[in-house]
Each structure stands twice: as structure tokens, then as C-alpha cells.
Amino acid sequence: MTLLTRKTFLRVLGATAALLTLSANVFAAPLKVGFVYVSPIGDAGWTYQHDEARKIVQQEFGDKIETTFVESVAEGADAERVIRNMASRGYDLIFTTSFGYMNPTIKVGKMFPKVKFEHATGYKTAANVGNYQARDYEGRFLAGMIAGAMSKKNVIGYVGAFPIPEVIRGTNSFMLGAQVMNPDIKMKVVWVNTWHDPAKEREAAESLILQGADVITMHTDSAATIQAAEAKGVYSVGFNSDMSAYGPKTHLTSSTQHWESIYRAKIQAVLDGTWKPEAIWHGLREGVVALSPMNPAVPKEVVEKMEAYKMEIVAGTRAVYQGPIYDQAGALKVAEGKTLSDEELHQQNWYVKGIEGKIPQ
Incomplete structure (x- = not known):
């Protein structure tokens, strides 16, 4: 190898090494x-x-x-x-x-x-x-089935964060699930206008219990609603994560995200x-939405029916918003044989039949 060729070779080798080092870094x-x-x-x-x-x-x-x-x-x-x-x-x-x-x-x-x-x-x-x-509305629907089956007073309660479509959709879904098990069920809603304020959430939960709700749930971030229910001996359904530790006796299940x-x-x-x-x-199909373990107080036949509905939703043979569905004024919102599209779900601004009160403007 000549001196010139050797120098060229070393230059190329050095440049290549530098590039490899840069790439590695x-x-x-x-x-x-x-x-x-x-x-x-x-x-x-x-x-x-x-x-x-x-x-x-x-x-x-x-x-x-x-x-x-x-x-x-x-x-x-x-x-x-x-x-x-x-x-x-x-x-x-x-x-x-x-x-x-x-x-x-x-x-x-x-x-x-x-x-x-x-x-x-x-x-x-x-x-x-x-x-x-x-x-979340898929998990809400299934959890609502449990709530509807466990209510003795035919009144369930919901603590809502903000009246936006996401929260309204969850509220309606919970009610639709409850109606599967109990057609006479009614729902009361208290809005707290915050995602996380344990004091406000607990106050809202206690207000719902005073209004006769014997199963309560929430779309807020803390476990205050579950704690309030446990203190009053009222059943509750958690949200976001498994909240059974906050209501070891009265927590029925939670609609969770993963x-x-x-x-x-x-x-x-x-x-x-x-x-x-x-x-x-x-949602359920992808494992992002699920239910936490059931309270032993929930009857076996109730759990079995909920699981059957879950499998149908996962398979795509059943939808949460499957007609006929009426709003609280009795107007038909989803015709028989029809379902709501994702776009319609994203824009939801009405209560289903059986929910009391009005959505705040």
C-alpha cells in the first residue's frame, strides 16, 4: 500500500468510525x-x-x-x-x-x-x-347494570364533574345499564364543576344519599364518593381505578381504565x-376499559348477565346506545335497530329517560 493510499484509507476509516459513533450516540x-x-x-x-x-x-x-x-x-x-x-x-x-x-x-x-x-x-x-x-361509556353501562340490580329504592345517584359530552355520555350509559336490570330506576345528578375536590365530591355524594339514592357513583377523580357511601352504609360504584379499598363493605365494582x-x-x-x-x-375490546372484581354481595345471576352483555359488546353484536332510546322528555333519540355514531357520542348533550333535572348550561 502506498503512503497516499494508506493516508486515504485511514481518513476514510476515521470518518466511518466518527459516523458510527455519532449514530450510536x-x-x-x-x-x-x-x-x-x-x-x-x-x-x-x-x-x-x-x-x-x-x-x-x-x-x-x-x-x-x-x-x-x-x-x-x-x-x-x-x-x-x-x-x-x-x-x-x-x-x-x-x-x-x-x-x-x-x-x-x-x-x-x-x-x-x-x-x-x-x-x-x-x-x-x-x-x-x-x-x-x-x-368509558362501555364500562359505565356494565357497572350501571350492577347498580340497577342492587338498588332497593329504585334511585341511584351520580356525582358529575363538568357537564361536557364525555361526562354526560357516562351518566347516560350508567343509567341505560341500570334500566336493563330495573326498568323503574331513577337517577339524580349533582354537578361539582371540578375534576378533583374531595370535600365537594363528598358533599355531593351525601346530598344524593339524602335524596334517597341507595347506589351512588361519580365521574370525578378522588375516592370521596366511595368513602361517603361506606360511611352511610350505601352501595357505591367506583370509577377510573379499583376503589374497593375505600369501601370494603359497600363498594360493588369500579369501571376502570388501563x-x-x-x-x-x-x-x-x-x-x-x-x-x-x-x-x-x-374500550373493552382492546382492554383499555374493564370492571374491577365484584363485591360478593352481588348475586351470581346478576354478574352472569352483565358478563353476557360484556361479551356481546366486545364481539360487536351489541352497542350501549342501541335503540330504541328516549330522552327525558320522551323524544326518540335512537330508533329501534339503530345505534349512535362516534360523532354523535362525542356531541351528546341530552339526558336519557329516567334521569331527573336538567343539564347545566
């Missing part, structure tokens, strides 16, 4: 994944379930990813600040996990076009913003370079 760097939570993580509820899923994917992906979170972030300006700060610190994928984070996520997404964002429970997407939801399959798929897509700003809505 790029792929060795973990994907930075951030989570923004609306309430404290605690040991039950909405945020708790999201954080459990974060822990699961962190363990599964190991050193391929690095996760962080910020909890108790108020919707609105505070959320925009937190999301923007996370994006500016080099996070590659950011999950924003509350309905009120939708517009702040879209706004920050425009500022950081190279960052991927995923928003929970919203309906907007952008070039770098996807959204994801759980079909977000890890969604987080796993989204993270893997970013790692693979295949991520797209999709809108997904997963």
Missing part, C-alpha cells in the same frame, strides 16, 4: 416522554391510572425511554405554561391527560413542530398532535419513526 439517547396530570397522583382515580401506565411502559422500554410527569396542573393558562416548559426542555413526546388541556396542547404544538403531542379525551388533532380516549396499551403503542411508533397524529378510541 443518537440511538443510545433515550426518548424523552412527558406526562401532564390534572390532579394529584394519590393512590386511586384518574391520574393514578395514567401514572400506573407510565410506570409500566417505563419498565417495559427500560433505557430506551426516559419519563417524567407534572401533577396537579390546572386547566388553562397554567397547563399551557407547563406543556410549553416541557417541550422547551427537549421532550420528544408529551401526553396531556385532561380534557381542558386540549387547546393549550394545540397552541404549544404550533410552537414546537418537531415535538409529538398526544391529548387525552379531546377531539382536535394537528400535524404533530394526536388524541386518544377510553370508551392506558398502558395506548402508551406502549404511541411510544413504539415514535421510536420506529411511524408515529401519526391519529384519533383513537379504545
Whole structure:
């Protein structure tokens, strides 16, 4: 080998080694994944379930990813600040996990076009913003069947967070399930206008019990409703996570969410370079929605009927919003043989027959 050829060879070899080192460093760097939570993580509820899923994917992906979170972030300006700060610190994928984070996520997404964002429970997407939801209404329907069967006074109660379609849909679904088991059932609703305020939630639950409800549930983040029911000796149905620890005697079951399959798929897509700003809505079929173990007080035949309905929903032979369905004024909203489309479910702003009171404007 001549001196010139040897020098050229060494130069090429050095350049190749440098490129290989650079490539190795790029792929060795973990994907930075951030989570923004609306309430404290605690040991039950909405945020708790999201954080459990974060822990699961962190363990599964190991050193391929690095996760962080910020909890108790108020919707609105505070959320925009937190999301923007996370994006500016080099996070590659950011999950924003509350309905009120939708517009702040879209706004920050425009500022950081190279960052991927995923928003929970919203309906907007952008070039770098996807959204994801759980079909909670499926679990609500099944849990409502249990509530309707266990009510002796024919009155059930519901603590609602905000009167948005997501919460209204859950309220209606719970009632439709209860009516399967008890056509004479009535529902009372108390709105607290907060996702997480244990004092307000407990007060609302106690108000429902005073109004005659003997099974109560909620669409809020804490276990205060379950605790209130346990203290009064009234049955309850939890939401988000298994809340049986807060009502060991009176908690019947919980409609739960398991977000890890969604987080796993989204993270893997970013790692693979295949991520797209999709809108997904997963439920019982995908394992994102489930019911927690039943209280032994629930009769075997009730559980069996609920399980049969569950299998039909999973198989696609039954829908929660399967006609005929009437609103509280007696108007036909879903004709016999028809079902509501996803678009109609997203826009729901009416109560089904049997729910008392009016939806706040």
C-alpha cells in the first residue's frame, strides 16, 4: 500500500468510525416522554391510572425511554405554561391527560413542530398532535347494570364533574345499564364543576344519599364518593381505578381504565419513526376499559348477565346506545335497530329517560 493510499484509507476509516459513533450516540439517547396530570397522583382515580401506565411502559422500554410527569396542573393558562416548559426542555413526546388541556396542547404544538403531542379525551388533532380516549361509556353501562340490580329504592345517584359530552355520555350509559336490570330506576345528578375536590365530591355524594339514592357513583377523580357511601352504609360504584379499598363493605365494582396499551403503542411508533397524529378510541375490546372484581354481595345471576352483555359488546353484536332510546322528555333519540355514531357520542348533550333535572348550561 502506498503512503497516499494508506493516508486515504485511514481518513476514510476515521470518518466511518466518527459516523458510527455519532449514530450510536443518537440511538443510545433515550426518548424523552412527558406526562401532564390534572390532579394529584394519590393512590386511586384518574391520574393514578395514567401514572400506573407510565410506570409500566417505563419498565417495559427500560433505557430506551426516559419519563417524567407534572401533577396537579390546572386547566388553562397554567397547563399551557407547563406543556410549553416541557417541550422547551427537549421532550420528544408529551401526553396531556385532561380534557381542558386540549387547546393549550394545540397552541404549544404550533410552537414546537418537531415535538409529538398526544391529548387525552379531546377531539382536535394537528400535524404533530394526536388524541386518544377510553370508551368509558362501555364500562359505565356494565357497572350501571350492577347498580340497577342492587338498588332497593329504585334511585341511584351520580356525582358529575363538568357537564361536557364525555361526562354526560357516562351518566347516560350508567343509567341505560341500570334500566336493563330495573326498568323503574331513577337517577339524580349533582354537578361539582371540578375534576378533583374531595370535600365537594363528598358533599355531593351525601346530598344524593339524602335524596334517597341507595347506589351512588361519580365521574370525578378522588375516592370521596366511595368513602361517603361506606360511611352511610350505601352501595357505591367506583370509577377510573379499583376503589374497593375505600369501601370494603359497600363498594360493588369500579369501571376502570388501563392506558398502558395506548402508551406502549404511541411510544413504539415514535421510536420506529411511524408515529401519526391519529384519533383513537379504545374500550373493552382492546382492554383499555374493564370492571374491577365484584363485591360478593352481588348475586351470581346478576354478574352472569352483565358478563353476557360484556361479551356481546366486545364481539360487536351489541352497542350501549342501541335503540330504541328516549330522552327525558320522551323524544326518540335512537330508533329501534339503530345505534349512535362516534360523532354523535362525542356531541351528546341530552339526558336519557329516567334521569331527573336538567343539564347545566
